[in-house]
Amino acid sequence: MAFTQDTSAFSSKNNYQNLIIPGIIFAALLFSIWLVFQSEDVSEFPVFVTDSFTFTAWVNQGEDFLKDNIKVYTRAVAAYVKELYWMLEDFLLDSSWVFIVALLLIPSLAFGGIKLGFLVLFGTMYWGMVGLWGSAMETLALMGLSVFLSVLVGVILGIFCALSDRFERNMKPALDVMQVMPAFVYLIPAMFFFGIGGAPAILATMIYSMPPIIRLTNLGIRQVPNETIETATAFGSTKSQVLFKVQIPLALPSIMMGVNQTIMMALALVVLATFIGAQGLGSDIWVSIKKLEVGAALEGGFCVLLMAIMFDRFGKAASRETVTLPVDSQKFYLLPQTWDIYPTARYIEKPLQYIHLAVAFIFSSIIRIFSFVINLVVSLFNKDYGKLIEQFINAHYFMFSGIFILLGIIYYDSNIATIGSFPDSWNLSIRDEIAAGVKSLTVNPTFIEITRSIRATVVIYLLRPLDTYLTYLPYWFTIGALVIISWKAVNLRFAIVTAFLLTFIGACNIWTEAMITLSSVLISVLLCFVIGVPIGIMASYSKRFQNINEVILDAMQTLPYFCYLVPVLMFFGGGSFSALLATIIYAIPPIIRLTVLGLSQVSTTYSEVSRSFGGSTLQTLSKIKFPLAVPSLVMGFNQTVMMAFAMQIVTPLIGGKGLGLEVFNGLARSDTGRALAAGIGICLLAMIIDRISLAYTKKQRDALGL
Amino acid sequence: MKTSLFLKTFTALILSSFLVLSAGTAHAKRLTAAVADWTGGEITCQVAVSMLEQELGYRVDRIEFASGTGLWEAIAAGDIDFACESWPSYAEADEVMLNEPLYYEGEVVQEYSGSGEVIAFTTGIIGASDYYVPKYFVDANPDFKGWEDLNKFKDQFATVETGSKGRLIGCPVAGWNCHDQKRLDIMGIDFEAVELGTEVALLAEAQGSYDRQEPFLMYLWEPHFFFGKNEMVGIGLPPHQPCDSFTEANNWQDCGMGSWPASNWAKDYTMNYMNPETMQSAENAEALAFFKKMKFANVDQAKMLVRVGDDGLSVEEAVQEWKDSTNDWQAWLP
Incomplete structure (x- = not known):
């Protein structure tokens, strides 16, 4: 009892102060609603600003300048990469399928044993059996080459970082920014400089997937103990000998970890690069989405998933230390070693x-x-x-x-009997069955009624009001509010940056689009919370549910993000609601994950204390566990917002609006300035929200003493 | 020491692959094609590609790329060698990039005076586009005579997303340059154009409305398999009148009512367009000769469209079926 009295006394003392800030926020909100009712039309930046700040035209002029002066060189680079790519692709496509399977299988067996061998065998056979062998080879070629280049350049840059503090200081901000940028952003400049097709895709992927290898090479070399280096120097090693004979070999495990991350990132972008004309599995998935072939899209997505798992497990197996078993235990090849008992x-x-x-x-x-x-x-x-x-x-x-x-396979293939590409007759594709299943559901009248009413509710009560509110709200009010928030949450310097960035968006004449994007991001994040937190709570209480959850979430994070458009499009058709739904599906995993994490991290002592004071499960959850899990939740909020922003670029495919559509239209009309302005707009909005929520998380964590 | 073993294996594998690479056969006759983003265009493309691959021994890489000015620039830059079935009234880059007249059956159907970065030849397909309403709507509302009456019935065309305005299921892809909203605004039609992103999404939305017997206004073109299953009526947009000032350079200055875009689309002599440098090189002489001679007929495309759209064949299967059933295409070969 004493416990509760204490807290109530504490809060009543601060009641007055506690009310000021909510009061101001509430008043501001009322004022803004009044402003919205006052405005006749959507809020737009003053014409004299947008007319004099013609960013779009400048970019297009710049592009023309580059076209005349620089493009010769970038094109030469692209042509060289293209030659390499074609060589690798020809090799993969012309080799017999048995050879390729063996090429992937033998190293897997060597490092991962039978278990990994089975996985690789299943994966490669699956590509062939669903009839996507050729596409899988194209994706492999794109990925292989970009990873190769990325590791080559990344290791060199990483070594420079490790050797020169100044170089590292200059490199770090660039790496930080690269990590926040949504993957798609890399494709626009790549197209700008290197054109369309495999070569720009490889170059964009190479740059996108470089940060982890640079960081981990740098880290690995810097972690080599000073004593080791001094010993080597004392024995008369030169600087380069120390580097190549001591530092780099000792940094190898760290570098290998970087390679593994690089592979995963490369795969994600290579699939996405179909937007700039790269071939492979991504292109198959995209075409299936465009044709509403849900079965085919799903199978394509599954191929990518298998490829990702294969490389991930292979990388892990290859960089793992050999485990020495106790003498009396039997070595296990297939089952987990812990089952030894x-x-x-x-x-x-x-x-x-x-x-x-x-x-x-x-x-x-x-x-x-x-x-x-x-x-x-x-x-x-x-x-x-x-x-x-x-x-x-x-x-x-x-x-x-x-x-x-x-060599034996090659000899057999070229001199005895041609094996050729994967046999068509080995077909296990179930895309027609999947499509038929979905179709039978979508013509069900009850189902149609349910989806329609959900759609109408969300559009009428959430989407349209917030769209109208944000677009009709005068721009100066929105900017002012965001500047004050970032001042309070971060600091004055960032507030000034915020003001500047938002003015840039307005001056580019994309204010309305930016507000529509913001509105759909906010609503999808809100719905992510409404749906994700309860799932997270349930998962934190049931171990089995959590396991299932983990597997699904893992799979969800490996799929390229336009795969999420498929089910939504299938069940809900096109439109702004579907765009919203796809965003929710894509962005929900972090919320669920971090809710589970936050709740399970709360030390059991707290819950024990609460229970001993007679708190019910619900009370323990809402009064003790949940408040303590808040920092974790805000972290989830942060990630979800970033993912929701990233998704805005692909939702126009199924009827999304806002900046994403501007990017698409700009690209389709070859209006680089317009696409770039809108792309930058998305990044800027994402950056502002990211900084604010990160600062808020930090404050929360500090306040809770975590 | 496992890592060093890994590295050595890796190097060995790379080296051995390059050994095989150098022994591999090189494809000398290799072309890159952009596959169109609507079914009809895809069929035309597949017809051309199957001729090049099966009859002339090329290897054609097919790239998915949204049609529009971006594609024209990619062709001019040489990233893509050719693309199929461009509709002149949709393309805005044709005026800028073509400089030779377009011939159909020996007659000039369109004059060009651009830069000549791209060359084009007619495909044989002649296209027409319009806005359509379902026939059951016209039957139920005898007052509805044409586009002038749309505002009177706009409540029936309104949807959740468009609010008080009527909905036009518009041109699905921005790059097609349909200017739907601009057209509606100039003509004073209080409708909102909805851009669904793909041809299939547009068809799914329209088919759903048709099955529920709701009134709807949609953009579509001929030849198309949608007309086979569903009875649609054109709303009689004013006949096509060009408007010279309606270009990006002139900041889309329109010419008012009755001129493009406030008019119907022109009759489109569609064309295959390609990079002149690549196609005029010696090794691609056969491909160029084929494109000059290709004359694909609307009737044939319409038949294949039905096979793809209604019978569920893939584009490749439909084209192969047609190719096996006739010899017309023999005349296009060099």
Whole structure:
């Protein structure tokens, strides 16, 4: 009892002060609503500003200038990359499918064992069986080349960062900005400089996926202990010897982690790059979306998902340290090692172990014979080299047998019988069945009635009022309000920046579009909360539900974001409501995740205390756990807002409006200035909201002493 | 030390792939095509591509790229070698980039005086576009004579999203340059044009309304399979009158009522358009000769449209079916 009395006394003392700020906000809100009713038409920036600030025209003039002067060079770069890309693509498409499968399977077996081997085998067979082999190869080619270039340039830049503090200081802000930018933003300048097709896609992807490799190379090298370096120097190593013989080898695990992240990011953008004319799985998905073929789009999305999982697991397996098992335990090849305690699992694993040993024996014996012959031949010239080579081959018998298998397949393919591309007859596609299932639902009258009423409710009570409110509200009021918020939440300097950025948006004559974008982002974030938080609460109470949730959320985050348009379009048709819904589906995972995280992070002591004071589950949740989870929730808010903004660029495909549509129209009409202005507008809005909510999170965390 | 093993394996794999690469066959005759973003255009494209691939031994990379000025610029820049079935009254770049007259059956159908960065030849398809209402609406409302009466019935055409205004299911893609809203505004029609993003979305919306027997106004073009299943009536927009000042350079200065865009679309002699440098090179002489001779007929496209739109065939299957059933195309080969 004492507990409750204390808090009530505490709050009553501050009652008066507590009311001031809400009071001001409420008054401002009323005033703004009055302003909206006063205005006749949508709020627009004064004509003298928009007419003199012709950003669009400047960009287009700049483009013409670049076209005449710089494009020769950028085009040459693009042409070179295109040659490389075509070479790689030709290789992947012309090689027999068995060869490609083996090429992916053998390293996976080497690093990830049978488990990863099965995954890779399933993934590659799936590409072929749904008839997307060619597209998967194109995506692989795009991704492979961009990752290769990204790692090449990224490692060099990372080394520079590690060696020079000044270079690192200059690089850091750029890396920070790159991390906030939505992926799509990279495609516009790439198209601007390098044209359309695979080459600009590769170059954009290379730049987009570089930050993690730069950061982690830098970090890895800097983490090498000073003592090690000094020892090396004391033994008379030169600077470059220290770098290449000591620092880089020790930084390798960190670099490998960077490579893994780079691969994942590259895959995401390569799929998206279909918007600037890149081929591959992304293009298939996009075409299916455009044709409302939900089954085909789903299968394409699944191919991408499998590819992402495969590379992720491979990267993890390759950079993992070898685990030394206790002597008495049996090594598991397929099942998790922790199941070692179950006799059944041991029983299942036994035959696998024998097979593994037998295969290893066969291959190592063959390789031994091979290395012996090599040794004999080389020994004719130099005995030492012969011995060394023999040892090397014997130590890497797996790699050499892999190469032999690959060569064998090539020989079989070119000299005995052509294997060719994936056989069409091995078809397991179920796209027609999926499409039929969805179709049967969409013609169901009850379903139509339900979707229509949801749509009408959201449009009439949420979307249209907020759209009208934000677009009719005079621009000076909106700018003023946002500036004050950013002043209070961050600092005066950022408030000035906010004012400047918002004025830029207004002066570009895209104020109305920006407000429509803001409105749809706000509503989708609101609905994300309304739907996501309860799911998160449920998940935090049930372990099983949480597991299912995790799997779904993981899958959702790997899918390229225009995949979310498919189900929405299928069930709800086109229009601003569908755009909203797609945004919600895409942006909801962080909210759910961080609600779960926030609630489960609350130390059990607090809930125990609450329960011992007689608090019910609901009270514990709403009074103790939830308030403590707020910082985590705000973090989720922040991520959700960013994702919602990113989604605004693809929603025009199904009837979204605002800045995203401006980007699309600008691109389609080759009006780069217009597309760029709108693209920058989205980024600026996202940046402002990002900074404000991050600062707010920090304050909350500090206040709670976390 | 696992990582170093990984690196070595990786290097070995890369090296071995490059070994194979150098032995691989090079495709000398390789072209890049932009596939059109509507079914009819896709069919025309597939007809051209199947001729190039199956008869003339080319390899054609198909790129998905929204039609519009951006595509014309991509062709002029040489990123894409050719694209199919451009409709002159939709293209705005044709005036700027073509400089040779367009021939149809030996007669000049359109004069051009642009930069010559792009060249074009007619496909044989002749297109027409209009706004349509369903026949059941006209039958139920004998007062409805044409576009002048739209305002009287706008309440029936209104939807949740358009509020008090009527709804036009407009041109789906911005890059098509339909100027729907501009047309409605100049003509004083109190409707809002809704841009759904794709042809399929437009058809789905219209088909849904048709199935529910609701009144709706839609943009569409001929030949199209939608007319096969649904009875539609054109609203008789005023006949096409060009307007020279309605360009981006002139800040879209319109010529008032009765002139473009406040008029119907022109009869469109559609064309395949391509990059002159690539197509006039020696190795692409056959492709160029084919494009000069290609004469695809509306009737054939209409048949294939029905096979794709109603019978659920893929564009490739429909074109293959047509190609196997006739020899007309033999005459287009060089």
